[in-house]
Amino acid sequence: MGEITLKIDGKTVEAEEGLTLLQAAGSAGIYIPALCADGDLEPYGGCRLCIVEVEGWAGLHASCTTKVSEGMVVRTTSSLIDSVRRTLVELLMANGHGDCLTCPANQRCELQKVAAYVMPQEGRFRGVEPAHPWDESNPFFTLDMNRCILCGKCVRTCDEIQFLHALDLAYRGYETKVSPDFDQPWVESICENCGQCEAKCPVGAIYERARLEGAPSAETRTICAYCGVGCGLYLLTRGERVVGVRGDPENPVNEGRLCVKGRFGYDFINHPERLTSPLIKEGSRFVESTWEEALDLVARRLSEIKKEHGPEAIAVLASAKATNEENYLIQKFARAVIGCNNIDHCARL
Ligand code: SF4
Ligand code: SF4
Ligand code: SF4
Structure with a gap:
């Protein structure tokens, strides 16, 4: 693909054809706030925070869905852009509890970062106090819709990366919410618990429960x-x-x-x-030992068994938890040292 030259905020930027304005600005070190955009996902244009002005074009344009073109002159900030962004953030904030200090996403929340950039005013809008019940059915993470900004990243992540589509945005208008299929408890859905949606959630709406132990x-x-x-x-x-x-x-x-x-x-x-040192069985009891003692015992017993019953009396079980190199060595040990082909492996744990 060819290179395109454009100007963003007065700076000459070279960008590959096919890139979006948001990507071109990002690679030139120019920050444009965005909450629903993600380099791993298809452009979405949902949150509208990444709006920019393009010389000669009417209105404001979402930079995450607008492709670069030769000679474009782009402004990422102006009084109109700043005021629309501020209003958007104020509306998002009006929709939540605003209890950032007790949120599991505190200090890694992307809404906090964007708010710090656009400087919203306190209390211009008042939303309905959100009162969605939490979905805590999943053993690993919680869905707290009261913090959700409906960016759709979780839905798109499950669909575009995991190819499962276990989640969707259900209902309409103010009732819209993230929902596992058929609005059932998350644990009963087709979700495979990969946690990819939790990792992509820009706020504290989906969070791993272990995070409550602290950052x-x-x-x-x-x-x-x-x-x-x-x-x-x-x-x-x-x-x-x-x-x-x-x-x-x-x-x-x-x-x-x-x-x-x-x-x-x-x-x-x-x-x-958790076992952190080897155990040697003495009678009916396991007794803690050193690695030297344990390895000496194993070597001695393997030699004795081989001498008494031949190499076919021994089998070796490798492990998926070992590296390729370690598994290579263990088959070498079975074949070249013990002299048998009795080797097996647990492919997955
Ligand atoms: S945990 Fe994985 S499979 Fe389950 S909803 Fe999230 S992305 Fe989809
Ligand atoms: S749960 Fe998180 S990722 Fe999903 S829509 Fe809400 S804010 Fe976005
Ligand atoms: S290495 Fe295997 S077990 Fe670990 S995250 Fe990847 S697929 Fe899962």
Whole structure:
């Protein structure tokens, strides 16, 4: 695709043909507020916060659905744009409780960021106090429609990324809400609990319940240990505790996506009954030992069994939780060291 030259806020910008104005501005370091746009999803044009003016065009245009064209002159801010944006944010705020300090999305909420940019006025509009019951049927996350801004990201994420369409925007007008199929409790829907919609929600309307333990203070990039796909993720920690997981958008394997195990299956890490050292059976009791003692015992017993009954008496079970290299080594160990082909593997956990 060819390059297009345009001007945004007086700055000359080179952009690839086919990009939207929002993408072109973003890559040139020009901020345009937006709540429903997402680089992983099709353009939607729902929240209208990304409106811009284009010289020679009448009216305001959503930059997330307008493609760049040669010679365009674009303004991302003017008194008209600023006043429309401020009104839009004030209407969104009038629709919620505004209890940001106790919201699980506090300080990572995109509505807060946009509000800080457009500086809305307090209390110009008064909405009906929202009173939607929470859907807490899902074991991992809660849907609190009282905080929802109807950006539709969760619906589109489930549809366009997960190809499930377990959610939709149901009902009309003021009654509109995010709903699992047939407005049933979330846990009874076709949802596979991947949590992708929770990760995309720009506010605190869908939130992982574990987040109520408090915000993480650090994160560490790693690889999911559950299966051979090897998705990239960040472990979110607070002191010594793992309090959450987020997908690594830079990882080419999963591009930020995770399944239910990778995203929510981390409670075993902090579990008080988790084994952290090997156990050796003495009579009917398991006794804690060191790795040296345990490995010596295994090596000695394998040699004894092989000598007494031959290599076919031994079988080796590899694990999906091990890396490819470790699984390669274990089959090498079975074939070259033990001398048998009795190798199996649990493909998924
Ligand atoms: S958790 Fe995954 S499958 Fe379930 S609704 Fe959200 S995106 Fe869809
Ligand atoms: S639940 Fe979140 S992602 Fe879904 S429409 Fe509401 S605000 Fe948007
Ligand atoms: S268990 Fe899920 S998140 Fe983990 S590597 Fe496999 S597919 Fe990816």
